[in-house]
Amino acid sequence: MSHQPRTLYEKVWDAHVVERRDDGSCLIYIDRHLVHEVTSPQAFEGLRSAGRRVRRPDLTLAVPDHNLPTTARVDAKGRELPIADAESAEQLGALRTNVAEFGVPYIDALAAEQGIVHVVGPEQGFTLPGTTVVCGDSHTSAHGALGALAFGIGTSEVEHVLATQTLILSPSKTMEVRVDGTLGFGVSAKDVVLAIIRRIGAAGGTGYVIEFTGEVIRNLSAEGRLTIANMSIEGGARAGMIAPDETTFAYLKGRAMAPKGADWDRAVEWWRTLPSDAGARYDRVVTLSASDIAPALTWGTSPEDVVPITGVVPAPESFADPSKQAAARKSLDYMGLVPGTRMQDVAVQHVFIGSCTNSRIEDLRAAAHVATGRRVADGVRAMVVPGSGLVKRQAEAEGLDRVFTEAGFEWREPGCSMCLAMNPDKVPPGERCASTSNRNFVGRQGPGARTHLLSPAMAAAAAVSGRLTDVRELI
Numbered sequence: 001m002s003h004q005p006r007t008l009y010e011k012v013w014d015a016h017v018v019e020r021r022d023d024g025s026c027l028i029y030i031d032r033h034l035v036h037e038v039t040s041p042q043a044f045e046g047l048r049s050a051g052r053r054v055r056r057p058d059l060t061l062a063v064p065d066h067n068l069p070t071t072a073r074v075d076a077k078g079r080e081l082p083i084a085d086a087e088s089a090e091q092l093g094a095l096r097t098n099v100a101e102f103g104v105p106y107i108d109a110l111a112a113e114q115g116i117v118h119v120v121g122p123e124q125g126f127t128l129p130g131t132t133v134v135c136g137d138s139h140t141s142a143h144g145a146l147g148a149l150a151f152g153i154g155t156s157e158v159e160h161v162l163a164t165q166t167l168i169l170s171p172s173k174t175m176e177v178r179v180d181g182t183l184g185f186g187v188s189a190k191d192v193v194l195a196i197i198r199r200i201g202a203a204g205g206t207g208y209v210i211e212f213t214g215e216v217i218r219n220l221s222a223e224g225r226l227t228i229a230n231m232s233i234e235g236g237a238r239a240g241m242i243a244p245d246e247t248t249f250a251y252l253k254g255r256a257m258a259p260k261g262a263d264w265d266r267a268v269e270w271w272r273t274l275p276s277d278a279g280a281r282y283d284r285v286v287t288l289s290a291s292d293i294a295p296a297l298t299w300g301t302s303p304e305d306v307v308p309i310t311g312v313v314p315a316p317e318s319f320a321d322p323s324k325q326a327a328a329r330k331s332l333d334y335m336g337l338v339p340g341t342r343m344q345d346v347a348v349q350h351v352f353i354g355s356c357t358n359s360r361i362e363d364l365r366a367a368a369h370v371a372t373g374r375r376v377a378d379g380v381r382a383m384v385v386p387g388s389g390l391v392k393r394q395a396e397a398e399g400l401d402r403v404f405t406e407a408g409f410e411w412r413e414p415g416c417s418m419c420l421a422m423n424p425d426k427v428p429p430g431e432r433c434a435s436t437s438n439r440n441f442v443g444r445q446g447p448g449a450r451t452h453l454l455s456p457a458m459a460a461a462a463a464v465s466g467r468l469t470d471v472r473e474l475i
């Protein structure tokens with residue numbers, strides 16, 4: 001029997017079909033379910049009122065991240081500090097009660113392994129190649145970097161997965177985004193994904209699962225790949241995937257929840273069959289050349305509003321589409337920017353190095369490299385928030401915390417922090433932040449806050465110069 005060549009996405013999808021339905025949708029088995037405090041309370045409440053249990057607690061992992069303050073969590077006597085914000089305290093309390101009642105594995109706020117759910121999953125080896133991974137959170141797409149089919153779901157779907165370990169889904173179209181060549185000096189994974197979103201647009205991936213391919217992707221570390229897959233959703237895609245390879249296996253081997261011994265060998269054997277077959281067809285193919293990708297950042301309020309750091313604030317008239325022109329006018333007004341201004345002349349008051357896009361150890365190393373021997377500029381508040389307690393510990397073992405604190409950065413506890421204004425870390429109205437996060441929406445970092453998305457090295461460069469800066473001048 002001859003087989004049609006299949007893509008990575010099609011292979012993972014096919015391996016999880018429980019039942020095909022007449023309308024083309026399928027009942028899909030879910031291997032891994034991550035849970036955080038924001039999107040789970042109503043789901044657990046639904047189970048409770050229906051008298052249901054969690055079907056597979058062993059495939060579920062809960063961790064608090066969004067609402068947790070990133071300042072010290074215990075007092076001098078080691079007692080857990082109360083959360084000042086009532087709504088945050090309630091959501092965090094609900095998660096704790098729910099995991100206890102339903103027997104769901106839980107990483108507590110004070111545990112060394114606590115962190116942002118999308119940093120914790122890969123780091124613990126909970127996320128594995130070829131698995132289906134869901135979470136009530138749009139940046140679940142990150143986990144696709146390891147060859148998983150991973151996507152965000154809504155709260156009612158969270159309840160459905162808790163109850164049944166399945167979801168009814170319709171297949172997506174497939175898009176290959178191939179990045180050929182070798183990255184230039186000072187260019188990072190963040191610059192690559194910003195270039196991709198600039199090219200396809202913030203809605204360009206709608207209805208698609210993207211597979212990122214090409215020499216640039218193959219040469220990236222697992223951390224860099226996580227940065228890219230994380231932002232698939234900012235290009236509108238349902239999910240983003242990267243074929244598992246030796247880099248993936250080396251990253252996962254020995255992780256706490258990864259398979260061990262003979263199980264590991266069997267798993268790797270299957271994982272090696274997952275990359276897209278030669279001749280597999282995608283519904284759309286987009287190619288980029290590494291030589292066209294420079295250190296970059298956003299100027300507006302959509303992640304597609306990207307310019308190289310050597311560029312200027314664009315004029316609304318420079319866009320062909322009238323609706324984009326109108327959007328650009330609104331963005332520039334909100335951002336307080338004048339067309340023609342050199343990006344490098346724009347002063348910042350805040351720098352945020354963190355979020356599930358860029359808070360892993362390599363990100364902190366890249367930022368520390370720039371910060372070494374320098375000082376945060378006067379008038380700038382700069383913050384480094386490791387993605388997890390394990391990242392924090394590793395960074396401290398390498399002395400990166402000292403590099404940061406000696407340079408005048410704040411060194412914080414793990415959490416979502418200033419990525420979104422759901423905890424005390426906020427950017428005040430009208431102030432400008434160079435941020436390694438993934439969303440520059442209106443009000444994202446606080447009401448009236450102005451966000452420029454960029455890489456960790458570029459963020460550190462902005463911190464020490466007090467303005468948006470070409471990192472290549474500092475490394």
Ligand SMILES: CC(C)[C@H](C(=O)O)[C@@H](O)C(=O)O
Pocket residue numbers: 038039066136137138139152420
């Ligand atoms: C709070 C949560 C539901 C939200 C998401 O879905 O992504 C958040 O993580 C974000 O990044 O905006």
Ligand code: SF4
Pocket residue numbers: 065066116117118137139355356357415416419420437438
């Ligand atoms: S770090 Fe930001 S993007 Fe990631 S899960 Fe938290 S709020 Fe969402």
